[in-house]
Amino acid sequence: MQQTIIDRIEPVAEDVVSVTLRGAAGPLAPWEPGAHIDLRLPNWLTRQYSLCSDPADREHYRIAVRHDRLSRGGSEYIHRYLRLGRPLEVSLPRNHFPLLPAPEYLFLAGGIGITPLLSMLRAASDAGVPATLVYVGRSPEKMPFLDELRDRYGQRVRVIATRRDGRPDLAALAAAFGPETGVYCCGPGPMLDAAEAVFPAERFHAERFRPVARTFAPDTPFEVTCARSGRTVPVPADASLLEALTHAGFPLASGCREGVCGSCELSVLDGEPEHRDDIGAAEGRMFACVSRARSARLVLDL
Structure with a gap:
């Protein structure tokens, strides 16, 4: 995580504010167009927002937040309670929406x-x-x-x-x-x-912003072996992999819990994941909040 301070808050449209974050301890991590960050809010929520500033400016990150009337607590907190000078922890930038070369x-x-x-x-x-x-x-x-x-x-x-x-x-x-x-x-x-x-x-x-509605086979139980610790964690049919690992003492970063932000990405060493995310997990990777297993067991780099 990176330590930042809220440097500027300003309205940029009806129900939308721009929030500029300044690095509290020097330059912020570099990023490329399409990247987003996690904000760890003081009300214990973590939310993801796209960076919309100039990537060449290493002193600041800028995001914009619309006040969602059906907010789960993130946008409402930002609009109502964030103040200038407040410290905020933010993640390193992640980019699942990169700008690829094209002639136009x-x-x-x-x-x-x-x-x-x-x-x-x-x-x-x-x-x-x-x-x-x-x-x-x-x-x-x-x-x-x-x-x-x-x-x-x-x-x-x-x-x-x-x-x-x-x-x-x-x-x-x-x-x-x-x-x-x-x-x-x-x-x-x-x-x-x-x-x-x-x-x-x-x-x-x-x-x-939200995952595409899709139908999957019924959830079934499976096991995960955490290679670095040697522990095996059962994942029951009525729990996600993220929930099972958290309850077993392997807390993971998580934000959307819908398979769209990428904060809960894991490395898979063996077994066949069932990918249910909207990002498109790379080979040997999976997202614990929504994805499960096609094989009876997965081996994870944990």
Whole structure:
């Protein structure tokens, strides 16, 4: 974890605040566009937020938080109780949504989904790569960083306020860009589903706020052997791997508990995991909050 101090809090749209964190002990860890961090809040909650500042600025991290009326305690605490000068622990940045090389980019943002795309658009612009941002929201007042984007990028930013303009024609948008265009999308699930249906899978990259609803076989018990300690931990059918390990004295970092943030990643040395995450676990890795085992036993690097 890294120690930071809240350096600035400011509204950037209706129900959205920008929070700038300053390193308490010198430069912060480096990061690349698309990365996010975990915030360990004083109310004992851990939440994940995309970094939306300049990666070249090692003194500060910036995030933006929308006040969710159905908040589980994270966004409400940030909006109501965080104050300037407050110390906060944050994780090292993680990136499951990296910006890959392409001759041209299309960034498609929905509301607060603009946050990971801000640094991507900056990186593409700084590299001289053609890039277009299509920014969708209910109204301009609800779209964070809109003035900043217009001032910096001008006509490269297309704003679609759905109350005024209706929903974007994503099929027409897909037809307007060449086959090599890298498409990066972040926003509400329905928008991502619609975009995924019209853009070719090989050039479409998305980050979701919530996991895609999928059906899996019924949960069954399995065992995990912790290679470094030599202990074996049973995982009953009615508990997650994360819960079983925590109860056995192997506390893991965890945030979303939905398979979208990546904070509970584990190394698998033997056995076959059943991946249920929305990130796409790399070979030999799994996410303990949602994933289980196809084999009767897993060996983990714990």
